[in-house]
Amino acid sequence: MKIKNHNKDRKKPAMRKRLKISVFIAAFACIALLVFQYSRFVSKIVYEESVSHLTEVFHQSDNMLRELIDKNLTYLHMWSENLQNTSKEEEIRDYIKKAQADAGFLEFYFLSADGNYKMVTGETGYLGLQEIIEEDIRQGHDVIVNAAVPGKSQLLVFATPKAHGIYQGFEYDAIAIAYENSDIVNVLDISAFDGNAQSYVVHSDGRVVINHSSDAWGNVYNFFGVLREHSDMSEKEINELLEKFKAGRTDAMMVNLDGRNYYLVYEKSDIQDWMFLGLVQEDIVNASMNSLQCSTTILVSAVVLCIAAFLISLIIQKNRTTLRRKDTEILYREELFQKLSMNVDDVFLMLDAKTYQADYVSPNAEKLLGITVEQIQKDIYVLRKLHPEESEDFEKNYLKEIQVHEQKEWDFECVYQKTGEKRWFHIVAMGSEVNGKKKYILVMSDRTSDWKMNQALSEAVRAAETANRAKSTFLSNMSHDIRTPMNAIIGFATLAVSNIDDQKRVRDYLGKILSSSNHLLSLINDILDMSRIESGKIHLEETEVSLSDVLHDLKTIISGQIHAKQLDLYMDAMDVTNEDVYCDKTRLNQVLLNLLANAVKFTPAGGTVSVRLKQLPGTAKGSKLYEIRVKDSGIGMSQEFVQKIFSPFERERTSTVSRTQGTGLGMAITKNIVDMMGGTIEVQTEQGKGTEFIVRLPFRIQSEHQRIEKIAELEGLKALVVDDDFNTCDSVTKMLMRVGMRSEWTLSGKEAVLRARQSMELGDAFHAYIIDWRLPDMNGIEVTRQIRSLGDDTPVIILTAYDWSDIEVEAKAAGVTAFCAKPLFMSDIRETLMNVIGQSQDEPETSILPKANPDFRGKCILLVEDNELNSEIAVEILNGYGFVVDTAENGAEAVEKIKNSASGNYDLVLMDVQMPVMNGYEATKEIRALADPALAGITILAMTANAFDEDRKKALECGMDGFLSKPIVIEELIAMLQKNMNQASAE
Numbered sequence: 001m002k003i004k005n006h007n008k009d010r011k012k013p014a015m016r017k018r019l020k021i022s023v024f025i026a027a028f029a030c031i032a033l034l035v036f037q038y039s040r041f042v043s044k045i046v047y048e049e050s051v052s053h054l055t056e057v058f059h060q061s062d063n064m065l066r067e068l069i070d071k072n073l074t075y076l077h078m079w080s081e082n083l084q085n086t087s088k089e090e091e092i093r094d095y096i097k098k099a100q101a102d103a104g105f106l107e108f109y110f111l112s113a114d115g116n117y118k119m120v121t122g123e124t125g126y127l128g129l130q131e132i133i134e135e136d137i138r139q140g141h142d143v144i145v146n147a148a149v150p151g152k153s154q155l156l157v158f159a160t161p162k163a164h165g166i167y168q169g170f171e172y173d174a175i176a177i178a179y180e181n182s183d184i185v186n187v188l189d190i191s192a193f194d195g196n197a198q199s200y201v202v203h204s205d206g207r208v209v210i211n212h213s214s215d216a217w218g219n220v221y222n223f224f225g226v227l228r229e230h231s232d233m234s235e236k237e238i239n240e241l242l243e244k245f246k247a248g249r250t251d252a253m254m255v256n257l258d259g260r261n262y263y264l265v266y267e268k269s270d271i272q273d274w275m276f277l278g279l280v281q282e283d284i285v286n287a288s289m290n291s292l293q294c295s296t297t298i299l300v301s302a303v304v305l306c307i308a309a310f311l312i313s314l315i316i317q318k319n320r321t322t323l324r325r326k327d328t329e330i331l332y333r334e335e336l337f338q339k340l341s342m343n344v345d346d347v348f349l350m351l352d353a354k355t356y357q358a359d360y361v362s363p364n365a366e367k368l369l370g371i372t373v374e375q376i377q378k379d380i381y382v383l384r385k386l387h388p389e390e391s392e393d394f395e396k397n398y399l400k401e402i403q404v405h406e407q408k409e410w411d412f413e414c415v416y417q418k419t420g421e422k423r424w425f426h427i428v429a430m431g432s433e434v435n436g437k438k439k440y441i442l443v444m445s446d447r448t449s450d451w452k453m454n455q456a457l458s459e460a461v462r463a464a465e466t467a468n469r470a471k472s473t474f475l476s477n478m479s480h481d482i483r484t485p486m487n488a489i490i491g492f493a494t495l496a497v498s499n500i501d502d503q504k505r506v507r508d509y510l511g512k513i514l515s516s517s518n519h520l521l522s523l524i525n526d527i528l529d530m531s532r533i534e535s536g537k538i539h540l541e542e543t544e545v546s547l548s549d550v551l552h553d554l555k556t557i558i559s560g561q562i563h564a565k566q567l568d569l570y571m572d573a574m575d576v577t578n579e580d581v582y583c584d585k586t587r588l589n590q591v592l593l594n595l596l597a598n599a600v601k602f603t604p605a606g607g608t609v610s611v612r613l614k615q616l617p618g619t620a621k622g623s624k625l626y627e628i629r630v631k632d633s634g635i636g637m638s639q640e641f642v643q644k645i646f647s648p649f650e651r652e653r654t655s656t657v658s659r660t661q662g663t664g665l666g667m668a669i670t671k672n673i674v675d676m677m678g679g680t681i682e683v684q685t686e687q688g689k690g691t692e693f694i695v696r697l698p699f700r701i702q703s704e705h706q707r708i709e710k711i712a713e714l715e716g717l718k719a720l721v722v723d724d725d726f727n728t729c730d731s732v733t734k735m736l737m738r739v740g741m742r743s744e745w746t747l748s749g750k751e752a753v754l755r756a757r758q759s760m761e762l763g764d765a766f767h768a769y770i771i772d773w774r775l776p777d778m779n780g781i782e783v784t785r786q787i788r789s790l791g792d793d794t795p796v797i798i799l800t801a802y803d804w805s806d807i808e809v810e811a812k813a814a815g816v817t818a819f820c821a822k823p824l825f826m827s828d829i830r831e832t833l834m835n836v837i838g839q840s841q842d843e844p845e846t847s848i849l850p851k852a853n854p855d856f857r858g859k860c861i862l863l864v865e866d867n868e869l870n871s872e873i874a875v876e877i878l879n880g881y882g883f884v885v886d887t888a889e890n891g892a893e894a895v896e897k898i899k900n901s902a903s904g905n906y907d908l909v910l911m912d913v914q915m916p917v918m919n920g921y922e923a924t925k926e927i928r929a930l931a932d933p934a935l936a937g938i939t940i941l942a943m944t945a946n947a948f949d950e951d952r953k954k955a956l957e958c959g960m961d962g963f964l965s966k967p968i969v970i971e972e973l974i975a976m977l978q979k980n981m982n983q984a985s986a987e
Contacts, residue, residue, distance in 0.1 A: 022325035051252040054265045076160040110172040118170040183213045198277040345446040370417030402431045412607035414432040424451040540584040571823040572608040583700035595630040603634035631692040646671040715740035715768035722752040749778040773800040788815035795836040856884035864894040866915040891923025903934035913944035921958045928959040
């Protein structure tokens, strides 16, 4: 029993001790709770009083800003009315100078709706407005907006619309005045809290209009940018505040900026969508209450510290040994992990899920990212600097949606901070929970080498695909779009020759068309040989060339297109004393045709195209420099496109050009050939005003084959040149002097008749008249008629840049002796004069067409051609050789005609390939599949503008018996028909 009592006595001190501790803890808790409640009460009172005071201060500033704006808009309205009544620039300048002195603004602008301005001094520029004001100006609304001008601080611009006005040639829609931010701040004069209050006027989206703050955060352009960079507010909290701004709420709150607490007061302004907000440090506002709060805090802190010190000493004593052991283990693991991480291409990070502060960063971060561990730990947002400026992921937060035990992966493009080099990382992010707190664990793996390898392979594939696509498009367009119209040119030329009735001049004219067409076809075949162009195997072949023949052939080739588009073509030669040179005629023709074809293509109906050849002194002995200008009055080009006009496959993207066919290779080929010839090419152009290409080429002259220029029979005789172009008169006069004649000239037809009468009366009559067909006062035929009425039978030569066949009968009746085509060279004028005096020799005529075969008569051919023009040509040619021709417009119609015909009705089929409804390949296959063997076995010849080997092979594979490429060469056509007719007869 005593033992039991003794045990009870022994337990009592321990129970008392525990009870004392419990009472002490309870008392401490009560005291702490009371102190806490007291502090909250005091803080609440201080907060409410401070907010009330701040709101009143900033409300007064808002009213001052409203007064400032009303005053300036009133000024602007008044100035606008006064300026309408003032037109003299000097009065306007004096008026604005006085207004500036009265109102105190910085600048005055005459402003267009698109932001361009002109000042009273004449200075012009572009006002970098933060908003598009064009609609407000058009609707007559006043505008207040921020703007930036190079070399000046941010401006606040007041603008009022004005009826359309002009100042110094500048058309403006509004007048505006501007203040610097500091001027506005001085007017507001916010001096609360000894000048320590900071205020802003912002748009509802946070863009700063007026900045009255310290330089702690630099130039603030968006208030929410300050919150994101300097506060501990989450993105969600910032977005909620943004919504309050947009809703026009008036409120106050506490924010922490760079570790300091600030009162933030915001109030909706009556001005546009502006918000007036202010910031004051908490300790400045609460200075009067700091002493009481400080005393209370010190007292409570002392009590808490004493108790905490007692408890902590017990805990520390008990766990010291355990902590030492754990610290040793942690240090060992950290050392091991650091050694491993320094030798891998992965950066490891652990982030707090709420604040995104870095709890751990592997030491190899600086090696892989160019940012030190300390920089990341100090500010996790420093990782955003790794994004390239054009990156779309700058604001994207991939971590936000990751839950605990979830994992997400994505690729990340960054900029290595030390060198600016771009790198690519693969990121694996995992959600985790450590000591009840959510964490993000990131593994950033450097994949730069893999990405670069894949990128190089992708670019190689794309380049190959682009090259193949471009080459295919080029070859297809060149083959079909150019060969098809060539068929019409050669075909109609051949028909004209075959029905010539031995008329020498017309035969010569049509012979030139045929010769030029065949030459252009051979030129196209050279261009289509892409392997030669790409490998640089095109070489110049210098031959004896007459520049006169080149330009006349060029005019002959292009005249059809000129006539079709109803254009005026002018060609002349200036100071060309050496027209016989050495050069590659084919390449020269190619350059001139490319330039002239472009001029025709991009000049609308009624426009003008001109070609002028001029001889300049050469830089090398035995050579001369020839300048060729090809000018048009077409649509012109933009200066941006001119920079790349000579690049392959480049075409300007405009609504006009997009409707014009072409491969975009002509100018690149032209530039290449000019460079090979040792010349230069330049372009002068303006949109809507036309284009001029200037080509300068050095050519060796044929000094060993100088032509005899003087004509003994005409030496000393007088001639009269009549042309409305001074350059032509001057050029022809010099040529006549070289022939040996005395020469005069006039620009008027009426004056020419007067001079002819005077010369006859004075006994010094003219012995030759060279008259332009188209003169401004009367045409050349009428001038000739009036000269003949004087009894003057002197030879009259008509100069013309056009086809004279339509006027030849009238001209001969009026007394015209001969015609001479422009451009006029020495050889042309000499030959014409020789013809006039009867000393020219006729050239022997040659046969162009193959002879008809009697075996063709009565043979029936089915011609399948969708082009009406080509079909007409082919029918006329075949009928001329005795064939009976039936036609079909597409493959489907051809199949029906063969299917419904009797055996022997058709002897042969000429089948085009590219046709609507059904192409030639499909039609051939269906014909070969007919049940009647006689119809299925009919001879089918392909006749197409697709002239490549693969096209020929495809035609034979689908069942065709032969292949003719367009333009059709009559000799080849007749030979092919003869061959197949003979084979059919033998079978």
